[in-house]
Amino acid sequence: MSAKADIIAETGLQFFGKISASISHELKNVMAIVNENAGLLEDLTAMAEQGRPLDPARLKLMAAAVQKQVGRADKILNSMNRFAHTIDATVAEVDLNQTIELFMALTDRFILMRGIKVDLQLPDQPLKIPTAPYFLINLLWLCLDFAMSASGDDKQVRLEVEKTEDSIRIRFRQLEGLTEVLLKTFPSGRENSLLAVLEAALAAEPERREIVLRLPRSGL
Amino acid sequence: MFAKVLLVDDEKDFLDIMAERMGARGMDVSTTTSAETALKMVQTESYDVVIMDFLMPEMDGFRALKLFKETRPDVQIILLTANVPEEKCIEAIKLGAMDVIEKPADLNLLTQKIEEAKARKLK
Numbered sequence: 605m606s607a608k609a610d611i612i613a614e615t616g617l618q619f620f621g622k623i624s625a626s627i628s629h630e631l632k633n634v635m636a637i638v639n640e641n642a643g644l645l646e647d648l649t650a651m652a653e654q655g656r657p658l659d660p661a662r663l664k665l666m667a668a669a670v671q672k673q674v675g676r677a678d679k680i681l682n683s684m685n686r687f688a689h690t691i692d693a694t695v696a697e698v699d700l701n702q703t704i705e706l707f708m709a710l711t712d713r714f715i716l717m718r719g720i721k722v723d724l725q726l727p728d729q730p731l732k733i734p735t736a737p738y739f740l741i742n743l744l745w746l747c748l749d750f751a752m753s754a755s756g757d758d759k760q761v762r763l764e765v766e767k768t769e770d771s772i773r774i775r776f777r778q779l780e781g782l783t784e785v786l787l788k789t790f791p792s793g794r795e796n797s798l799l800a801v802l803e804a805a806l807a808a809e810p811e812r813r814e815i816v817l818r819l820p821r822s823g824l
Numbered sequence: 825m826f827a828k829v830l831l832v833d834d835e836k837d838f839l840d841i842m843a844e845r846m847g848a849r850g851m852d853v854s855t856t857t858s859a860e861t862a863l864k865m866v867q868t869e870s871y872d873v874v875i876m877d878f879l880m881p882e883m884d885g886f887r888a889l890k891l892f893k894e895t896r897p898d899v900q901i902i903l904l905t906a907n908v909p910e911e912k913c914i915e916a917i918k919l920g921a922m923d924v925i926e927k928p929a930d931l932n933l934l935t936q937k938i939e940e941a942k943a944r945k946l947k
Contacts, residue, residue, distance in 0.1 A: 637835065
């Protein structure tokens with residue numbers, strides 16, 4: 605394998621591991637709440653056996669709490685399933701809006717942990733492009749991760765998607781902490797290898813406080 | 825005397841039900857979803873034990889642990905968390921955590937740990 609292919613394989617595996625770990629963490633949180641509801645049901649049953657009547661309203665609340673967590677787990681697993689299938693084909697036609705929404709769902713927890721607010725602006729119409737979906741999501745994460753580091757004290761990132769004649773521009777804006785010093789480490793070999801696979805380009809514009817990812821609308 | 829417990833977790837639904845179950849076991853339970861608020865609460869109140877999620881928004885678990893221990897060296901801290909690699913658990917114990925318990929947890933086990941924490945604090 606070439607050095608570039610090695611980097612892509614390593615970066616891709618690391619990203620898969622990161623997302624899998626996050627999903628397992630989220631599902632454990634869901635299970636913990638379901639487990640406590642089961643525990644509370646046991647507590648109430650034990651009290652009922654000692655003569656304290658069961659309160660139907662309390663039981664209804666517990667059922668609703670469990671249903672809420674089942675719905676949450678279902679969403680997490682749907683995202684996980686869609687993510688897993690992004691590796692099915694190296695290149696596929698995707699609706700970029702849907703891909704970015706999936707990306708946001710997968711990385712939501714990382715964004716929350718960093719205390720950053722991401723304002724997402726997607727076009728009203730579907731944006732179909734041929735791309736390598738898995739690598740695109742991987743690259744979007746690396747860009748967002750960098751953008752969050754460059755968000756400064758504002759802790760906000762605006763993510764905008766625009767269509768031009770021959771490309772799609774994904775802009776990470778409002779990066780108040782974006783400096784030339786930060787840009788010495790970005791893009792690194794990981795990002796450059798993924799950019800090459802996607803035939804994409806990345807431009808940093810510190811004076812405009814943004815980085816712009818350009819994806820081709822055709823080809824690949 | 826029952827244990828005075830501060831529960832810290834960004835999962836509000838989890839906090840509420842844990843507090844209800846622990847309260848029914850006679851514990852005096854306070855809750856917060858924010859590690860920063862928890863730190864303030866520890867400064868003004870004396871808790872026997874702080875039960876804290878390791879991965880919380882705004883504050884890394886190691887940093888929170890250090891700050892809690894600096895503020896109240898006698899406070900016992902149990903980390904209750906979904907998934908933490910073993911090396912991080914060891915690091916947390918080195919930094920002064922009394923124990924690390926994985927979610928979903930057995931409340932009977934947690935109650936034992938709370939009693940142990942209270943006894944340690946009284947020493």
